[in-house]
Structure formats: structure tokens, C-alpha cells
Amino acid sequence: MTTPEPSTSRPPLWRDVRVLRVAGQVAAVVVVFLILQWLIGNLVTNYGRLNISFDFGFLNQPTQFQIANHPQFNPRSPVWRMVLVGVKNTALAGVFGIALAGVLGLIIGIGRLSQNWLAAKLSAAYVEFFRNIPPLVVIVFFAFAVFLYGPLPNLRQAIEIPLFGTGRTALILSNAEWGVPGMRSTGNLLAFGVSALVAVVAAAVVWRWRTRLNERSGEPHHRVLWSLGVLLAILVVSYVALGGPLVIDWPQLSENRRRIASGFSINSGFMSVAGALGLYTASHVAEIIRGSILAVPWGQTEASFALALTNFQRYRFVVLPQAMRIAVPPLINQALNLIKNTSLAAAVGYAEITTLTQTSIGNGRPAVQSVVILMVVYLGFSLLVSLILNIVNRRLQLVTR
Secondary structure: OOOOOOOOOOOOOHHHHHHHHHHHHHHHHHHHHHHHHHHHHHHHHHHHHHOOOOOOHHHHHEEEOOOOOOOOOOOOOOOHHHHHHHHHHHHHHOOOOHHHHHHHHHHHHHHOOOOHHHHHHHHHHHHHHHHHHHHHHHHHHHHHHHHOOOOOOOHHOEEEEEEEEEEEEEEEOOOEEEEEOEEEEOOOHHHHHHHHHHHHHHHHHHHHHHHHHHHHHHHOHHHHHHHHHHHHHHHHHHHHHHOOOOEEEEOOOOOOOEEEEEEEEEHHHHHHHHHHHHHHHHHHHHHHHHHHHOOOHHHHHHHHHOOOOOOOHHHHHHHHHHHHHHHHHHHHHHHHHHHHHHHHHOOOOOOOOOHHHHHHOOOOOHHHHHHHHHHHHHHHHHHHHHHHHHHHHHHOOOOOO
């Protein structure tokens, strides 16, 4: 009995899967195009009715508002300067928040695995508390409960903590802003900056040299001590040779005690945003660190016990280097989330880029172009952070042959 040959005829077009797939994709593209055409048409009509242009010439127009804690900025300053102020404030809050989240998350993550019952329970309580509270609530709590209505006095009655034995003020505390020692230029700052760059390059070269020496001979590299020694030596020599281009600027209140006249001033909005986001993100970082440590094979820990390493040495030389290879990819997402969460600072009046953009739109600046600039800024932050952390991730990965 012969088997019938399979039919070679194709099904009708309305039943052909390949044709239906192509038709569905074409239909989806057409629908998206029609929706975009309708939205753009409405935008053009409304802009024409309101006599608003589509260019970015508004960036040279005055902002018509003052930015708090930025005395050099005034209502006559152009919009592009406002954008730069917003970018700087967003970057500052993001960098300090990421640093706080990284350090605290590492400590809490290791604490959750501690053999000490109290340390493990406190670490677990911290994670469960902050992880289940919206970051906006944490920011508002810091801004109002800790600073505005907290235990610190107002600026006129600020607490001035002296530096023992010098007669200078080391710290000024109030509910609006804090004053800490800063640096003031006395000349030759550009030359000192070039010297600092040379010092960093020299330290990197020494770091690489000590690493290669260790790989070739097995001699202890001590690259941290060598690199820091070269860095500090070059900086000290250049500082003395240039006659002290930077001096310490101690914090001091103005005569009417309404502002901090010298030193470095940190306003409560920045501390609320950076501190709250750092504490909130640290709870997620701690879980990432804990999971990454648990993912390291137990045999590595047993080997460290066999070598009689202390707990610190075990984490420093055996566990954490391997755990970080696992932890860095999810940590990138946490860093990106923290940068984007700085937009919540609008609730406490901190002048980051989203708050300033909203204020600018409220003062008559075109909304579409302003939001486009806002999205480009956040995209730039995200790409930069991803680039840096992806480089770190590639450096941490094992090289297989």
C-alpha cells in the first residue's frame, strides 16, 4: 500500500500564517502612524492658535523666577542656565544617594548573614521597613519631620560647633541648611588642577605596575598604598610649589544670621532627597548583596576556613570578589532607579531638573520642548551610569580561555 504524497498547494491567503503575520504587523504600523499623525496635528493646531513656535529659542529667554539657595541665579538668568543648575543638582543628589546606598547596602547585606542574632535581626528589620515604604514618603518624612519641624533650630538660632583649639567654627546646624568647611581658591587653581590630573594618571600607572609585578613574581602588590602614596606626594609637592592655591574656607553666618556667608552650605532639600533615596535604595541593595553572597559556592567559604582566614579576610579576599560578579548587573538597575527617583524632589522643593522644568513651564515656557529637554537629560544620566557600571562589570568578570 503506497502512502499519498503530501499536498504542495498553499492555503488561501486569509488562512496563510505567514501572510497573516505580515498583515498584522503592517496594520499595527498603520494604526501607530495614524495616532501619531492625529496627536501631532492637534499639537500643531494648538501651538498655532497660541502663537507658540516649535524651536528652542526660549532657552535664551529669562526664566522670570529665582532658584532657592542659588544667589548667583536671578530672574533675568536665561533658561539654559536653569537647565544647567537642574542638571548639577540632580547629579549631586544622585551621586551622594548612590554612594550612601552602596556603602549602607553592603553593610546591611552582610549583616543579614551574620552569626550574631541581634545584627541579623536588625538588618532584616531595616530591609523590611524601608523596602515596603514608598520613596516619596521617606523623602517627605526627612524634609518635614527631621528638618523643618525637627529638633534643629532655625538659621538665626543655628548651632555652631567649634573646632577644638582653633577658635573656628567646624559645623553649623539648622533646620534649613548646614554649613561645613569648604575650599576657597587663592590663585593658580588651573595649574593645580593639571597637577591633580597628572597625579591621578601617575597613581593609575603605579597601580597597574604593582599588579603586573604581583602576577609575575607573586610578591605582595600593596597597590593601594603605593598608588595613594604617589597621588598624595604629587599633590603635596604641587600644592607647596604653587603657594597654596586652595585654602580651607570655614563656615560662618552672615551678620544678620540669615544665611551662611562662607564655607560650604548644604540645604535641607538636598539632604532630604539624597539621604532618603540612599536609605530606601540601600534596602534593595542589601538584598542583592545577600543573594549574591549566598550564590558563591560554599566550598569557597570552607577553603577560607581551612586557610584560617578571619571573617574580614574571608569577605575581603574570597567571598565579596566573587559575589560582586553576580551583584553588579542588578545594582546597575538600582542606580538608574535612584537617579530617576530624584524627580520626587518636587515634593520638598529641591531644585533638581524636574522641579525646575515644571516651574519653567508654569511661567509660560513651551511644554513640549521643555519635556523633550527633560527626557534627554534623564536619558543622558542613564546612559552615563550604565556605561560606567558596565565597564566595572566587564572588569569583574572572569576571563575564560
